[in-house]
Every structure is written in structure tokens, then in C-alpha cells.
Amino acid sequence: MLEINGSEDEDMDLDALTKRSAFHAKPDGLILQYGTAGFRTKAEHLDHVMFRMGLLAVLRSKQTKSTIGVMVTASHNPEEDNGVKLVDPLGEMLAPSWEEHATCLANAEDQNLQSVLMDISEKVAVNLHQDAFVVIGRDTRPSSEKLSQSVIDGVTVLGGQVHDYGLLTTPQLHYMVYCRNTSGQYGEATTEGYYEKLSKAFVELTGQVDCANGIGALKLGEMKPYFSQGLSVQLFNDGSGGKLNYFCGADFVKTHQKPPQGIEMKSNERCCSFDGDADRIVYYYQDVDGHFHLLDGDKIATLISSFLKELVLEIGESLNIGVVQTAYANGSSTRYLEEVVKVPVYCTKTGVKHLHHKAQEFDIGVYFEANGHGTVLFSKAAETKIKQLAKELEDKKSKAAKMLENVIDLFNQATGDAISDMLVIEAVLALKGLTIQQWDALYTDLPNRQLKVKVADRQVISTTDAERQVVKPPGLQEAINDLVKKYKLSRAFVRPSGTEDIVRVYAEADSQESADSLAYEVSLAVFQLAGGVGERPQSGF
Numbered sequence: 151m152l153e154i155n156g157s158e159d160e161d162m163d164l165d166a167l168t169k170r171s172a173f174h175a176k177p178d179g180l181i182l183q184y185g186t187a188g189f190r191t192k193a194e195h196l197d198h199v200m201f202r203m204g205l206l207a208v209l210r211s212k213q214t215k216s217t218i219g220v221m222v223t224a225s226h227n228p229e230e231d232n233g234v235k236l237v238d239p240l241g242e243m244l245a246p247s248w249e250e251h252a253t254c255l256a257n258a259e260d261q262n263l264q265s266v267l268m269d270i271s272e273k274v275a276v277n278l279h280q281d282a283f284v285v286i287g288r289d290t291r292p293s294s295e296k297l298s299q300s301v302i303d304g305v306t307v308l309g310g311q312v313h314d315y316g317l318l319t320t321p322q323l324h325y326m327v328y329c330r331n332t333s334g335q336y337g338e339a340t341t342e343g344y345y346e347k348l349s350k351a352f353v354e355l356t357g358q359v360d361c362a363n364g365i366g367a368l369k370l371g372e373m374k375p376y377f378s379q380g381l382s383v384q385l386f387n388d389g390s391g392g393k394l395n396y397f398c399g400a401d402f403v404k405t406h407q408k409p410p411q412g413i414e415m416k417s418n419e420r421c422c423s424f425d426g427d428a429d430r431i432v433y434y435y436q437d438v439d440g441h442f443h444l445l446d447g448d449k450i451a452t453l454i455s456s457f458l459k460e461l462v463l464e465i466g467e468s469l470n471i472g473v474v475q476t477a478y479a480n481g482s483s484t485r486y487l488e489e490v491v492k493v494p495v496y497c498t499k500t501g502v503k504h505l506h507h508k509a510q511e512f513d514i515g516v517y518f519e520a521n522g523h524g525t526v527l528f529s530k531a532a533e534t535k536i537k538q539l540a541k542e543l544e545d546k547k548s549k550a551a552k553m554l555e556n557v558i559d560l561f562n563q564a565t566g567d568a569i570s571d572m573l574v575i576e577a578v579l580a581l582k583g584l585t586i587q588q589w590d591a592l593y594t595d596l597p598n599r600q601l602k603v604k605v606a607d608r609q610v611i612s613t614t615d616a617e618r619q620v621v622k623p624p625g626l627q628e629a630i631n632d633l634v635k636k637y638k639l640s641r642a643f644v645r646p647s648g649t650e651d652i653v654r655v656y657a658e659a660d661s662q663e664s665a666d667s668l669a670y671e672v673s674l675a676v677f678q679l680a681g682g683v684g685e686r687p688q689s690g691f
């Protein structure tokens with residue numbers, strides 16, 4: 151850990167800025183976009199972006215009079231990639247209006263950097279005399295250390311103070327920011343504080359964990375001693391041998407629907423996978439016949455929502471629960487939540503920030519993307535009420551209120567967090583006496599298929615209705631509607647990805663064959679109507 155003080159006598163030393171930025175020159179013609187999860191591309195193209203995000207973090211910190219976070223990671227992307235994103239005062243993703251400033255600053259030509267920076271300061275009315283404080287975390291990629299130094303360079307040249315946490319999971323950095331801006335009320339802003347808070351609230355834990363050869367292994371390993379009752383967890387792909395996210399991790403398991411390499415699975419044993427920066431988690435097991443069963447973000451949302459609903463009914467308080475999903479949620483999970491658990495379900499655009507925002511509308515807002523990003527948010531009023539009830543109520547009711555109180559502490563409310571979600575899931579399974587097979591049997595996923603289509607310009611597709619309907623190009627939605635009609639229990643949609651240069655196609659139907667064939671036909675429609683490039687989509691998987 152490192153504390154660095156920037157120059158204190160100047161509000162903004164523009165000469166120093168010009169000199170330092172020369173060490174972080176922007177490659178000619180490179181244009182990048184602050185996308186779904188910040189900037190992400192090959193690590194070698196990111197040095198100037200890191201420096202500039204250091205600058206931007208200082209402005210954001212001055213404007214909000216709060217500590218701002220900068221995380222250096224490319225999550226589930228290959229090891230050669232890297233990325234950066236800013237974390238806002240309450241641990242949330244950077245406000246959308248600032249994403250535009252980030253994009254402008256990252257793409258400014260070197261000679262315009264000063265003027266673009268001054269422009270942004272004016273637009274957002276930053277008081278340059280205000281102090282700035284920025285905290286930084288990074289994942290285990292070989293390029294991350296150097297890139298995080300460039301962020302530090304950016305912060306200090308503008309006179310901001312830095313605390314470099316070094317290696318952290320993304321959710322840990324979100325947690326640190328939240329703690330620092332609530333004067334420690336949310337917890338202590340150290341990794342020890344994080345482990346203590348979670349382990350204190352946790353009941354029992356067993357299982358196997360694939361850590362995607364990433365930061366999750368290191369941090370979960372560090373946490374082991376905090377479990378006085380003994381933590382029985384075997385870590386695989388802990389980064390000691392294999393490559394980050396290579397044939398392992400949550401994204402691999404979810405998209406390939408098969409176990410990661412490097413994990414020893416015994417039949418019926420509960421396993422889970424994190425992604426490279428440990429903000430996603432999926433569970434799975436292999437049955438006695440060797441069939442692989444995936445329990446993704448939708449299954450997690452269902453397990454957690456039923457558990458919370460039961461506790462709320464038990465304490466007899468009218469706390470409203472809402473579940474937030476995206477269009478990628480399996481149709482069976484939505485039906486189960488609405489019809490069996492009886493909770494209202496809402497659909498937002500893809501990307502954690504959209505789900506998080508919607509979930510804030512409820513006393514208890516559960517949100518999960520199908521790929522395993524998610525958490526539960528409790529409103530301040532609900533939290534106070536639950537704490538009060540835990541003291542006042544008696545017997546069964548008090549037990550339920552105390553359980554809820556612990557669950558609140560176990561969730562990372564700043565953002566979805568693989569470690570914290572895993573502890574919640576393990577606790578729920580233990581408390582309800584459920585095996586992974588029983589959990590899996592709550593509902594059966596509709597067979598589905600996700601495909602990617604390459605087009606010349608993915609922005610020719612625009613969507614509405616939480617990305618479930620295409621508005622442009624003309625004729626594409628009609629074509630999808632006609633194809634969907636050919637299959638039973640079917641649904642399909644397409645949208646431009648926010649993290650890759652492709653269009654994503656999703657289809658589900660009553661059989662795998664139908665889902666595959668619908669996805670293929672929709673891909674062809676996209677290729678034909680939205681300017682496909684390269685090879686035409688092929689059938690057969």
C-alpha cells in the first residue's frame with residue numbers, strides 16, 4: 151500500500167500536465183469508447199487512457215467532494231487485454247453523463263488535452279480549490295501494475311491524493327470507496343475490514359471454487375483464516391499455473407455450458423466459478439450420469455429471492471421486494487419468480503449499472519444478469535426497520551429478522567461480488583438444507599442459444615423496450631417476429647454489444663434443436679439486413 155501526496159501549492163499545474171502527458175502519448179488515430187464496463191482493449195493501447203482516467207478521477211473527486219475509485223481490470227477478457235473504470239462515491243458505476251467526458255478525454259489528441267480537460271471542468275463546474283482523493287485497485291494481469299502507475303501519475307499531476315490498494319477484486323474496490331465515503335459506517339476500508347465484515351455474517355461454507363486463474367483465488371485464500379468455524383473450500387485455477395480466463399472462469403463456463411479445465415469434479419459435488427476480477431459467479435455440478443448442470447445468475451436470483459421473501463413474510467412487515475433481470479434472463483426463471491415466488495420482475499438494458507439503478511427503487515431490490523453479475527440492495531429505511539425488528543421481535547420472528555440483518559451485511563451492496571454472493575448462496579443452502587440438485591430442480595431452464603454476428607457497423611441496430619425490440623434497421627424486427635412464430639415457447643432478440651465489436655443474438659425455445667435453429671435463422675436475418683461482413687453465419691453447433 152502506498153500513500154502519495156500530489157503538489158499542494160497549485161490547483162492545476164498545466165505545465166506539469168503537459169510535461170507528464172508527454173510520457174503517456176496517445177497513439178495516432180486510436181478512438182476508444184467508455185463502454186458497458188469502462189474502457190477495454192489490448193493492454194498495449196491503454197497507457198494514455200490510464201493517465202487520463204487519473205486526471206478525470208481528480209475532477210470527479212473535486213466535483214463530488216468524495217473519494218473516487220479507479221479499477222484497472224478487463225474482467226473476463228483474455229490476459230492480453232486490460233481496461234479501466236471509475237467508481238462513484240457510493241460504490242456505484244460512474245454516472246452516465248461522466249462516461250461522455252471520459253470518452254472525450256480519452257480521445258483528445260495530445261495537443262488538445264489541456265483544453266479538453268479545462269472544458270470538462272467548466273461544464274461540470276468543478277471547484278479547482280477542492281481537495282481530491284482517489285483510490286486504486288488492480289487485477290493480476292501482467293500489464294496491470296504498470297498501467298495503474300499511469301493512473302497514479304495522472305492523479306498526482308493534478309495535485310490529487312492517491313491510495314493504491316494494489317491487488318484487489320473489482321467488488322473490493324467498490325466496497326473501499328463506499329466505506330470511505332460513509333465514514334466507515336458501511337465497514338472499514340481495508341481488506342481485513344472486508345473479510346471481517348463478510349466472515350462475521352457468514353454461517354457455513356463448503357465447496358469447490360474455480361477462480362479463473364485470477365484475483366479471486368488470492369483474495370478468497372486470504373479470507374480463509376477469518377472463518378473460525380472452518381472454511382472448507384478448495385481453490386482451483388488459482389493463477390499459479392494457468393492463464394487468466396483461459397478455458398476457465400465464469401464466462402467460459404456460462405457460454406460453453408461445460409466445466410472449466412483444471413477442476414476435479416466429483417459427481418453431485420457443488421462447484422462454482424468466478425470471472426477474472428471476481429465480480430461474477432456461476433454454480434454447477436455433474437450428475438452421476440456425467441451430465442453437466444449449470445446454475446447461472448437466474449438460478450441464483452431465484453434462490454435468493456425465495457429466501458428473502460420467506461423471511462419478509464415471517465417477520466410480517468410489508469417490505470416490497472423487486473427482482474431485476476435483463477432480456478438474457480431465461481424465460482423459465484422469470485415465470486418462476488412471478489408465478490411461484492410471487493415477486494414482481496423488471497427488465498432493464500444489459501449492464502450492471504442499469505440493473506443496479508432499477509433495484510434501488512425497492513425496499514429489497516434483487517438484481518442478477520444471467521451471466522452471474524448481481525447483488526441485493528436494501529433501502530436505508532428497510533435496513534433500519536430490520537435492525538429495529540431484530541431487537542424488538544420475539545421467537546421465530548426475531549430469528550427471521552436477525553437472519554435478514556446478517557444477510558444485509560453479507561451482501562456487497564456497492565456492486566455484485568463473487569466472494570460475497572458465494573457466501574450468501576452457501577449460507578442459504580445450509581439454512582434451508584438444500585442440495586445443489588434440489589436448488590437446480592426449482593425450475594427447468596428453457597433451451598437457449600447465444601450467437602455473435604459480425605457487421606460493418608453495429609450501431610446501425612438500435613433497440614427499444616429494454617433491448618427486446620429492434621427499431622432500426624427497418625424490417626429486422628418483422629423478420630425476427632416471423633421466425634419466432636415458427637417455434638414453440640420461443641423468444642428471440644438482437645442487440646449491439648457494448649463491450650465487443652459484434653451484434654449478439656439470443657434465442658430460446660422448447661427444445662435445444664429449435665433454440666439453435668431459431669438463433670441461426672435470426673443471425674442470418676441480422677447478417678442480411680444489418681450489413682453483415684465476413685463469413686455468413688453457419689448452422690450447426
Ligand SMILES: CC(=O)N[C@H]1[C@@H](OP(=O)(O)O)O[C@H](CO)[C@@H](O)[C@@H]1O
Pocket residue numbers: 186187225478500501502519521523646647648649650654
Ligand atoms: C450478454 C452478456 O453476457 N453481456 C455482458 C457483456 O455486455 P455486452 O454489452 O453484451 O457486450 O459484458 C458486460 C460487462 O461485463 C456484462 O454486464 C454483460 O452482461
Ligand SMILES: [Mg+2]
Pocket residue numbers: 225226320425426427428429430
Ligand atoms: Mg468481471
